[in-house]
Amino acid sequence: MKTIELEEAERLVKEGENYTAEDLKRVQQERLTALVDYVREHSPYLREFYKDLPENYTLSDIPVMEKKEFQAHYNEWVTDPELKEDMVREYLKRGAEDNSLLLGKYTALQTSGSTGNPLPMVRDDYHNKIHGALLRNRLFYGVTPGLFDHSKHKTAFLVHVSNSASSYGSYLKMRRLRPGYEDNIVAYPITDSIDVLVSKLNAFQPEIIVAYPPYLVMLAEEKLKGTLNIPVKLILSSAELLTEESYQRIYSVFGVPVLNNYCMTEGGEIAMTHGCPHLHINEDWIIVEPVDENRQPMKDDSEYSSGILVTDLTNYVQPIIRYYVSDSVRIRREEFSCYHRPVLDIRGRIWDSFELGGKKFTTKALEVKAKFQWGLCSYQFVKTGENTMEVRGICAADAKPEAVLGELAEKLDGYFREAGAEAKVTFSTEPMISNKAGGKTPMYKDIT
Numbered sequence: 001m002k003t004i005e006l007e008e009a010e011r012l013v014k015e016g017e018n019y020t021a022e023d024l025k026r027v028q029q030e031r032l033t034a035l036v037d038y039v040r041e042h043s044p045y046l047r048e049f050y051k052d053l054p055e056n057y058t059l060s061d062i063p064v065m066e067k068k069e070f071q072a073h074y075n076e077w078v079t080d081p082e083l084k085e086d087m088v089r090e091y092l093k094r095g096a097e098d099n100s101l102l103l104g105k106y107t108a109l110q111t112s113g114s115t116g117n118p119l120p121m122v123r124d125d126y127h128n129k130i131h132g133a134l135l136r137n138r139l140f141y142g143v144t145p146g147l148f149d150h151s152k153h154k155t156a157f158l159v160h161v162s163n164s165a166s167s168y169g170s171y172l173k174m175r176r177l178r179p180g181y182e183d184n185i186v187a188y189p190i191t192d193s194i195d196v197l198v199s200k201l202n203a204f205q206p207e208i209i210v211a212y213p214p215y216l217v218m219l220a221e222e223k224l225k226g227t228l229n230i231p232v233k234l235i236l237s238s239a240e241l242l243t244e245e246s247y248q249r250i251y252s253v254f255g256v257p258v259l260n261n262y263c264m265t266e267g268g269e270i271a272m273t274h275g276c277p278h279l280h281i282n283e284d285w286i287i288v289e290p291v292d293e294n295r296q297p298m299k300d301d302s303e304y305s306s307g308i309l310v311t312d313l314t315n316y317v318q319p320i321i322r323y324y325v326s327d328s329v330r331i332r333r334e335e336f337s338c339y340h341r342p343v344l345d346i347r348g349r350i351w352d353s354f355e356l357g358g359k360k361f362t363t364k365a366l367e368v369k370a371k372f373q374w375g376l377c378s379y380q381f382v383k384t385g386e387n388t389m390e391v392r393g394i395c396a397a398d399a400k401p402e403a404v405l406g407e408l409a410e411k412l413d414g415y416f417r418e419a420g421a422e423a424k425v426t427f428s429t430e431p432m433i434s435n436k437a438g439g440k441t442p443m444y445k446d447i448t
Contacts, residue, residue, distance in 0.1 A: 001080065001105055002038070002126040002316040009129040013137050016284035027284055031313040032059060032321075039319045042079035045070070046319060059287065064295050064309060065323040071119055078122065078318050080106075088120040092163055099176055106317060109166050111265045118371060121265045124317040131268045131314065134282050139261055142275040147208060147234055150174075150181040156204055157187040158197060158211035159238065160368050166265055167210065167238045190215060190365050193419035198222050207233045213242040214353045214362040220253040232256055241346050247277050262344060266320050267310040276338030281331070283341065287311040289322070290329055304328045304347050354446065357387045357421030363444040369415060373408045375399030380432040381412075383446040389416075391427045401429050 019027065036057070039046045053061055070077050074085040082103055091102045092110055102108050107128060111119045147153055155174065159167040171187045178185060188200050190212065197215070209219070209232055216237060222228040235250060237260045242250075251258050262271040262279050270286045271279040281288055290298040290305035298305050308327050312320040328347040336343060353362050363381060370379045370393075379393040391409045395401045405427035416423040433445045 001124050003124070004126050004129050006129055006133075009133040010137070013130065013133040013285075017137075019284060024284060028287060028313070029058065031285075032287075032311065033057075035313055035316065035319065036062065036321065038316055039079055039321075043077060043319065045073045045076035059289075059311070059322070060297070062322050065321060067119060067324070074120075080317055083122060083317070085120065088122060092120060094163055097172075098163070099172060107169070109169060109265045119266070122318045123268075123315060126316055127268060127312070127314040130285060134269045134272070134285065135261075138274050138280075138282065139259055139269070139272040143234060143257060143259070150178040150184045153208065153233075154184045154204060154206040155186075155208040155210065156201060156206035157185075157238075158190055158209070158215045159187060160364075161187055161189040162368075166263065167212075170210070170238075190362070191368060191415065193421075194218050194222065194360050195420070198228050201228065201230050205230055207231055208236070209234075210236040210238055212362070212364055213237050213246050214364060216242075216250050216258075217246050218353065218360055218362075220250050223253050235259065237261065244277065262346060264310070264325065266323055266325070267312045268314065270310065271344040274339040274341075276336075278336060278338060278343045279346070280336075280339045280341035281344050285313050287313070288329070288331065288344065290331060291324075295324060301331060301333065304330050304345075354383060354444065355386075356383065356389060357416060357423035359416075359419055359421040359423075361416075361419070361421075365415075366412065367443065369411050370408055373404065373411075375404040376408065378432070379408070379443070381444045382428075382433065383444070383448055385448055387421075387423050389423065389425045391425060392430060392432045394432070402427075405429065 016027075036050065036053075040050050041047070049063065075083070080103075083106075088102065088108050091108055094100070102122065105125065107123045109121050109123070111121065157167065157171040159165060159171065161168055163169070168187060171185065175182045175185050186204060188197055192200070198219075209216070211219070216235060219228055232254055233256050235254060235256060235258045237258065241262070242260045247258055247260065260273045260277070260279060261269060263269045267286055269282060270288060271281045274280050287310070289309040291307050291309055292298055293306040295307070295309070305328055306326075308325050308329055309322040310320060310325055311322055330345045332343040332345065353360060355361070366381050370376060373379075375396045376393050379391065382390040382392060384390050389412070391405050391412065393401070393405055393408075395404045409425045409427040413423070413425040416425065433447070
């Protein structure tokens with residue numbers, strides 16, 4: 001396992017603030033070489049995968065990693081022979097208050113499963129300390145340090161309450177680091193209705209809010225209506241795409257700093273705000289390559305990509321090197337007055353807000369229900385009327401679609417009913433509906 005002292009991680013991240021373009025190119029290659037050489041020695045699968053690399057290889061010489069292929073060889077992909085996929089998945093099932101490390105030295109998370117096949121990700125000490133330093137030095141740039149004194153200030157997380165979720169992991173870590181003041185840090189499940197969440201927040205009176213973007217937008221609307229009354233001083237958007245329109249809406253209503261972080265379970269803290277609305281790429285530690293439908297680097301920077309290749313230069317235990325993700329992005333490299341790093345514009349990874357049965361919801365809450373449905377490989381929520389929704393999906397070969405989709409429909413029917421919505425959820429074995437432009441299949445489709 002690769003480790004690093006906290007002070008050294010802080011030094012390296014701060015040093016990266018002053019890199020020239022030449023410095024950055026040199027450091028990226030040095031870190032890439034160190035990572036690839038290490039995994040070729042310690043990962044049986046990557047040793048074979050990289051056997052044809054030239055002697056003086058560069059990033060473009062390295063083949064693309066595809067999730068499905070690598071997940072099928074999980075135990076040979078990781079660089080620690082003690083790690084096994086079954087062990088990691090069992091660790092992810094532990095109780096919410098169990099803060100133990102996997103094998104006494106690793107943390108582990110799980111992807112959202114938006115493709116129907118969640119991937120467990122193990123992170124080592126080196127990754128965790130470097131990415132922690134990125135958050136402290138770049139995302140929290142300009143924030144009054146006293147706000148994080150939990151003997152005086154309260155923080156509320158509106159997240160998926162599960163040990164497999166990255167945002168919930170941040171909540172648990174924050175509680176561990178503030179012994180004696182845990183009651184000033186709370187997490188509320190996003191499966192609660194917006195009315196319940198507003199009631200809980202009004203009772204708790206937090207000054208810091210951490211939440212997924214659609215919930216921040218809904219909270220802004222509740223504040224405008226006069227139902228939300230909290231002394232918030234800082235807002236942190238988590239996990240998903242915060243559009244410029246959503247950013248401006250939230251900021252105009254609350255009038256406090258809104259921090260935005262584009263991260264993923266596989267790649268960590270990829271891009272973040274730095275005292276401004278733009279997402280600046282942490283390219284001294286994470287390399288992002290916009291690619292076309294053939295996984296080839298884009299030639300026109302002004303066009304949005306069909307996907308990206310992500311390289312995390314910090315994870316030595318479960319390496320992410322040119323790992324394909326279907327997020328659609330473009331990179332702007334012109335100079336910005338707010339910060340000198342390039343800006344990442346994102347078109348993908350948006351969770352929709354919608355109304356059903358007279359209540360507001362987000363597809364993120366529905367996804368939380370669907371991702372743990374046995375036998376379901378992919379899914380789609382189709383709004384068919386003001387009070388009706390239909391579940392569609394693709395099921396495993398050994399599962400009966402009527403049983404799998406019917407069970408999920410019953411779960412969602414109960415969820416909406418508990419939230420006070422007069423709604424009815426059914427299922428359909430008809431194919432999922434693709435977007436005409438681009439042919440992609442959205443997770444949520446409104447056909448009313």
